[in-house]
Amino acid sequence: MARKKSVYGPIYRGREGQWSWILHRATGVGVILFLFAHVVDTAVVGWGPDAYNRVVAVYHNPFIQFLELVLVGMVIYHAFNGVRIMIIDFWPKASEYHVPIFYATAALFVAAMVPVTWIIGRNILEALF
Amino acid sequence: MATRTDEPAGRPMEPGPGTGRGLGANRTGRDRPVGGFELWSWLFMRVSGLLLLFLAVGHVLIMHVIDEGVERVDFAFVQLRWGSPFWRTWDWLLLTFALIHGVNGLRVIVLDYVRRPGARFVLNWFFYLTGTVLFFLGTVIVFTFDPSAWPATS
Incomplete structure (x- = not known):
């Protein structure tokens, strides 16, 4: 589809602002699509232990536990970046410091993911070996 | 922003390209909604x-x-x-807010990338x-699940 060239230039400007925005969207979509499936698998609990235990056995598979680590990372990124967005939205002066705020958010994310990766990674390795 | 009152009369309130500092400078994205449904959605x-x-990060850490x-x-x-x-209340609140927040997020993304009205x-x-x-x-499962309906399994 042919589009008129915007007088304001391209939307995509790169750098911290765009990357945090892309990641916010990608992680948000990932989490809501998982949630759709997760409501259904949890609802199986209403059909008793045999049915439910068969369903949650999926979550005890080491490959799925790797995806679980990705999911936890997506939730934590989306949460921390959401706080960053709210800081800039409700305190306009913060937008002058949006680059250091972005790196502070990224540092907090990494700091949170180190123990989480250690704990879930250990579970995966224990399940494998 | 409404606080920007130092503009000469007759000029637009939004800074033009290349003026000012911070994210407001060179802004090309959509403007923040000023009213109606989109403002409430934003809020x-x-x-x-x-x-x-708290609900989702807590849930993820606990589970x-x-x-x-x-x-x-x-x-x-x-x-x-x-x-x-x-x-049960925690899980029901998480279910409710996560679904509305997530589906509304999908709506915003669809508006951005899907151009054909149909x-x-x-x-x-x-x-x-x-x-x-x-x-x-x-909602039905969270509120009607009866833990005593099945004998203890462990």
Whole structure:
């Protein structure tokens, strides 16, 4: 589809602002699509232990536990970046410091993911070996 | 912003390209909504986001990180957990806010990337209906699950 060239230039400007925005969207979509499936698998609990235990056995598979680590990372990124967005939205002066705020958010994310990766990674390795 | 009152009369309130500092300079994205449904949607995303910061991150840490994580989750675990109205309320609030926040996020993304009106309509309504059905399914299970209906399994 042919589009008129915007007088304001391209939307995509790169750098911290765009990357945090892309990641916010990608992680948000990932989490809501998982949630759709997760409501259904949890609802199986209403059909008793045999049915439910068969369903949650999926979550005890080491490959799925790797995806679980990705999911936890997506939730934590989306949460921390959401706080960053709210800081800039409700305190306009913060937008002058949006680059250091972005790196502070990224540092907090990494700091949170180190123990989480250690704990879930250990579970995966224990399940494998 | 409404606080920008130092502009000469007759000039637009938004700074032009290349003026000012921060994210307001060179801005090319959509403007913040000023009223109507989109303003409430914008506000809802922030309020529910703040709630989900505790509900969703707490849920993820409890279910996937502490103790043995998801390894310990089975029917007996849910039986014990949903014996408490506190966790049922937590899970129902998480279900409700996460579904609305997520489906509204999908709506914003569909508006950005899906240009054809028919495809936009179909995709949005697919997500609205999925969200609504799952909200009722989850609500019924959270509030009607009877831990005593099954004998203890462990």
